[in-house]
Amino acid sequence: MLTVFEALELVAQSALPLAARSVPLGEALGTRLAEAIVSDIDSPPFDKSMLDGYAIDVQDSSPNRQIVEEVIAGGVPHHSVKPGTTIRVMTGAPMPEGANAVVKHEDTSLMSDTTVKLPDTLPHEGYGIFLRGSSFHAGEEVLPAGKRLRSIDLALLAEVGCGKVEVVPHPRVAVLATGNELVECGESLAPGQIRNSNSPMLVAALREVGATPVELGIARDDPGELKSAIETGLEADVLLITGGVSAGVMDLVPGILTELGVTKVFHKVRMKPGKPLWYGVRELAGHRTLVFGLPGNPVSTLVSFVLFVKPSLTALGGAAFEQSPALRGTLTTSAIHRGGRPTYHPCQLGQAMDASLSVRPLPWRGSADLAALTRANGLIVLPAGDYELTVGTAVEVMRL
Amino acid sequence: MLTVFEALELVAQSALPLAARSVPLGEALGTRLAEAIVSDIDSPPFDKSMLDGYAIDVQDSSPNRQIVEEVIAGGVPHHSVKPGTTIRVMTGAPMPEGANAVVKHEDTSLMSDTTVKLPDTLPHEGYGIFLRGSSFHAGEEVLPAGKRLRSIDLALLAEVGCGKVEVVPHPRVAVLATGNELVECGESLAPGQIRNSNSPMLVAALREVGATPVELGIARDDPGELKSAIETGLEADVLLITGGVSAGVMDLVPGILTELGVTKVFHKVRMKPGKPLWYGVRELAGHRTLVFGLPGNPVSTLVSFVLFVKPSLTALGGAAFEQSPALRGTLTTSAIHRGGRPTYHPCQLGQAMDASLSVRPLPWRGSADLAALTRANGLIVLPAGDYELTVGTAVEVMRL
Numbered sequence: 032m033l034t035v036f037e038a039l040e041l042v043a044q045s046a047l048p049l050a051a052r053s054v055p056l057g058e059a060l061g062t063r064l065a066e067a068i069v070s071d072i073d074s075p076p077f078d079k080s081m082l083d084g085y086a087i088d089v090q091d092s093s094p095n096r097q098i099v100e101e102v103i104a105g106g107v108p109h110h111s112v113k114p115g116t117t118i119r120v121m122t123g124a125p126m127p128e129g130a131n132a133v134v135k136h137e138d139t140s141l142m143s144d145t146t147v148k149l150p151d152t153l154p155h156e157g158y159g160i161f162l163r164g165s166s167f168h169a170g171e172e173v174l175p176a177g178k179r180l181r182s183i184d185l186a187l188l189a190e191v192g193c194g195k196v197e198v199v200p201h202p203r204v205a206v207l208a209t210g211n212e213l214v215e216c217g218e219s220l221a222p223g224q225i226r227n228s229n230s231p232m233l234v235a236a237l238r239e240v241g242a243t244p245v246e247l248g249i250a251r252d253d254p255g256e257l258k259s260a261i262e263t264g265l266e267a268d269v270l271l272i273t274g275g276v277s278a279g280v281m282d283l284v285p286g287i288l289t290e291l292g293v294t295k296v297f298h299k300v301r302m303k304p305g306k307p308l309w310y311g312v313r314e315l316a317g318h319r320t321l322v323f324g325l326p327g328n329p330v331s332t333l334v335s336f337v338l339f340v341k342p343s344l345t346a347l348g349g350a351a352f353e354q355s356p357a358l359r360g361t362l363t364t365s366a367i368h369r370g371g372r373p374t375y376h377p378c379q380l381g382q383a384m385d386a387s388l389s390v391r392p393l394p395w396r397g398s399a400d401l402a403a404l405t406r407a408n409g410l411i412v413l414p415a416g417d418y419e420l421t422v423g424t425a426v427e428v429m430r431l
Numbered sequence: 432m433l434t435v436f437e438a439l440e441l442v443a444q445s446a447l448p449l450a451a452r453s454v455p456l457g458e459a460l461g462t463r464l465a466e467a468i469v470s471d472i473d474s475p476p477f478d479k480s481m482l483d484g485y486a487i488d489v490q491d492s493s494p495n496r497q498i499v500e501e502v503i504a505g506g507v508p509h510h511s512v513k514p515g516t517t518i519r520v521m522t523g524a525p526m527p528e529g530a531n532a533v534v535k536h537e538d539t540s541l542m543s544d545t546t547v548k549l550p551d552t553l554p555h556e557g558y559g560i561f562l563r564g565s566s567f568h569a570g571e572e573v574l575p576a577g578k579r580l581r582s583i584d585l586a587l588l589a590e591v592g593c594g595k596v597e598v599v600p601h602p603r604v605a606v607l608a609t610g611n612e613l614v615e616c617g618e619s620l621a622p623g624q625i626r627n628s629n630s631p632m633l634v635a636a637l638r639e640v641g642a643t644p645v646e647l648g649i650a651r652d653d654p655g656e657l658k659s660a661i662e663t664g665l666e667a668d669v670l671l672i673t674g675g676v677s678a679g680v681m682d683l684v685p686g687i688l689t690e691l692g693v694t695k696v697f698h699k700v701r702m703k704p705g706k707p708l709w710y711g712v713r714e715l716a717g718h719r720t721l722v723f724g725l726p727g728n729p730v731s732t733l734v735s736f737v738l739f740v741k742p743s744l745t746a747l748g749g750a751a752f753e754q755s756p757a758l759r760g761t762l763t764t765s766a767i768h769r770g771g772r773p774t775y776h777p778c779q780l781g782q783a784m785d786a787s788l789s790v791r792p793l794p795w796r797g798s799a800d801l802a803a804l805t806r807a808n809g810l811i812v813l814p815a816g817d818y819e820l821t822v823g824t825a826v827e828v829m830r831l
Contacts, residue, residue, distance in 0.1 A: 056616060056631050057631065057634070060635040060638055060639070072620065074801075074802070075625065075799065076620055076624075076625065077622065077623065081799070103611060103652065104610050104611060104612040104623075104674075104727075105610060105611025105612030105613070105623055105624060105652075106611065106612075106623055107622050107623045122727065123610065123612050123625075123674075123727060124612075124623070125622065125623045161799050165796065165799075166796065166799060166800050166801065166802055167802050173802055173805070174805060178805075181635070181639070181805075181831075182632045182633070182635035182636035182639055182733070183632060183729070183733055183801070183804050183805055183831070184805050185628075185631045185632055185635045186628040186629065186631065186632035186729040186733070186801060187628070187801050187802060187805050188616070188631075189616035189626055189627065189628040189630075189631045189632070190616075190625070190626050190628040190729075190801065191626075192616055192617070192618075192619070192620075192626060193616065194615075194616050194617035210504050210505060210523065211503060211504060211505025211506065212504040212505030212506075212523050212524075213505070215594075216456065216588070216589035216590075216592055216593065216594050217592070217594035218592075219592070220472065220476055220592075222477065222507045222525065223477065223504075223505055223506055223507045223524070223525045224476075224505060225475065225476065225523075225590070226589055226590050226591075226592060227589065228585075228586040228587070228589040228590040229586065230589075231456050231457065231585045231586065231588075231589045232582045232583060232585050232586035232589070233582070234457070235460040235581070235582035235585045236582035238460055239460070239581070239582060252503065252505075274504075274523075327504075327522065327523060329583070329586040329590075333582070333583055333586070387787065396565065396566065399475065399481070399561050399565075399566060400566050401474075401566065401583070401586060401587050401590065402474070402566055402567050402573055402587060404583050405573070405574060405578075405581075405583050405584050405587050407583075431581075431583070
């Protein structure tokens with residue numbers, strides 16, 4: 032059986048960046064730039080007043096100045112500042128010719144509607160002016176290719192006029208629950224039935240990481256129904272099938288996947304929970320789909336999602352294939368491990384002001400115990416073997 | 432002028448949780464539960480096989496058993512297990528009466544279509560069975576009121592049949608850019624104009640924190656246009672007005688806000704950037720709107736958003752009014768501070784494997800230097816005063 036590391040290596044080989052495409056700025060949040068952004072403007076595009084006040088020539092020593100014009104932000108000066116005159120400017124207004132500083136409104140007093148008295152000490156040359164191009168110049172690279180776009184980056188893209196931008200898009204991920212025992216969560220349970228909890232969980236987990244979920248609902252263990260649902264799912268970039276890895280169903284699913292051109296890469300990984308994980312890839316007409324068969328119970332599904340699907344989505348989105356950064360924390364209660372598979376055990380992570388992590392393992396009744404996982408905000412990675420870890424031991428943890 | 436702390440106290444007094452309402456599970460991600468969730472079912476709802484194999488009575492010593500039935504997940508057994516017989520069960524299937532363990536399929540061999548040979552050593556009683564109610568029982572509280580709903584919590588809600596759930600909803604936040612100098616980012620610039628970068632930034636920043644943005648576009652500095660846009664914005668839970676805090680415009684905006692029933696709480700905060708921040712509240716017909724007048728330049732707007740708007744949104748969403756946790760990190764290059772206002776200076780935070788933070792201040796030309804902020808992932812909080820901090824000094828930082 033593959034180790035987690037070996038299985039991750041195999042997934043990484045097929046989880047390659049999606050083809051870049053142009054998206055409107057409003058859809059670019061969280062994607063990565065497919066090209067460097069070069070500004071076509073100076074920023075600011077003109078010498079700009081940073082204050083409400085009076086544009087003056089500091090060489091001019093006249094104590095009173097005639098106000099020849101008022102320029103608001105968005106306006107344009109029609110006059111220049113000549114000896115004995117000034118132009119009133121608002122924050123954001125372009126500076127008039129002949130001026131080399133701005134006197135704050137608060138430091139002046141109006142003598143008449145058209146005359147202002149300046150303070151005895153004038154500001155130094157350049158005061159109150161944000162010079163054209165002082166943030167960056169036309170032709171300058173302002174954002175590098177590969178950068179993940181946050182809100183502040185969108186502001187810069189907007190400033191330089193990128194209404195559309197070439198990015199590696201968010202992966203589209205289809206979610207298909209399989210199993211005759213499943214009913215939707217609004218329905219009541221007949222004997223032998225349980226509610227479909229995997230689909231709402233995965234759809235939400237995909238939203239949390241910025242992927243675009245495509246909900247395919249529940250497919251019964253029926254060849255026609257499964258084939259039709261899987262065929263639709265394979266149009267996405269990633270297809271997550273839950274509950275299809277027990278023998279009864281997998282009698283049907285692998286056959287259908289093969290029929291539809293999906294090549295199995297591996298089945299089963301040495302880990303707990305999540306051992307039955309199935310992984311395959313389809314290449315068809317230039318479109319690649321990664322297919323994950325996730326275990327039916329939601330704890331195993333979530334752990335498999337965190338370990339394998341999340342880094343794949345990051346890689347499809349144009350970044351390195353990387354797990355969430357492995358962190359180290361200190362156990363605040365002891366932990367016991369038994370068994371030949373490494374265990375991903377739910378825990379509570381606490382963070383001190385110096386950012387160091389404390390780790391409290393939570394009581395957990397195994398892979399069917401979903402309620403325990405709702406109280407966790409992390410997973411301790413406990414290596415295979417039979418041992419006890421004492422309080423204060425450093426352990427590897429992942430955030431949930 | 433108020434300190435940041437004093438201003439935060441005032442905002443906290445008016446940023447109260449929104450009224451709870453019922454939302455479909457698919458819209459609940461990231462909200463907080465307004466009520467404790469009590470399960471109406473045992474979990475699992477029946478004794479369930481955790482394996483593909485044969486349901487047996489471990490007291491029965493017959494080496495070969497007659498297969499009387501096969502039960503798949505979603506099915507129901509019609510027979511019970513009697514001496515000399517077994518029932519084939521799939522993972523997830525309900526256990527038949529009379530059985531108290533499951534023998535793994537791999538440990539058996541078929542003698543005929545209807546007879547299976549069991550291994551010499553049978554599993555212990557209870558093996559392979561997940562007992563009804565062993566995760567939780569009907570009537571048990573499975574999620575506490577106030578819990579922020581993550582994907583795993585949605586799985587539990589789905590399991591217990593909550594297709595709708597009573598939550599404190601995501602705040603609706605209107606975004607209005609003001610100023611004659613602004614054009615949308617798809618347009619080319621006439622003299623004196625700049626592109627509206629604040630709106631796309633704020634809309635994205637709102638999405639990042641899970642709030643629901645309402646885009647109101649650009650309003651010119653015209654009383655009618657401003658009043659109409661602000662009136663629409665006041666229907667939201669929060670109204671963010673950008674660029675309306677310079678004197679020219681605020682001549683219009685405060686008047687209009689007063690006319691529309693908004694009470695000013697404060698104007699200006701001792702901080703850099705972001706000093707011109709304006710804050711007020713409207714209560715009308717049982718609906719409260721928080722109104723933030725954010726500075727026109729995007730750096731000041733983002734810092735004001737992080738410091739004041741973000742914790743308000745968290746509080747409106749039913750959590751404590753709290754800034755992003757203040758972290759401490761260690762300077763990797765020296766930092767100089769000048770001036771009487773605390774400065775929020777862009778920096779690069781690096782995280783070691785033990786989670787400790789390194790802090791590298793970035794070159795920054797002040798509040799108009801948006802490009803520098805796109806290279807930052809944090810802000811150093813530098814207290815007021817004239818001083819130099821050497822390499823290795825511990826400093827307070829916030830993540831961006």
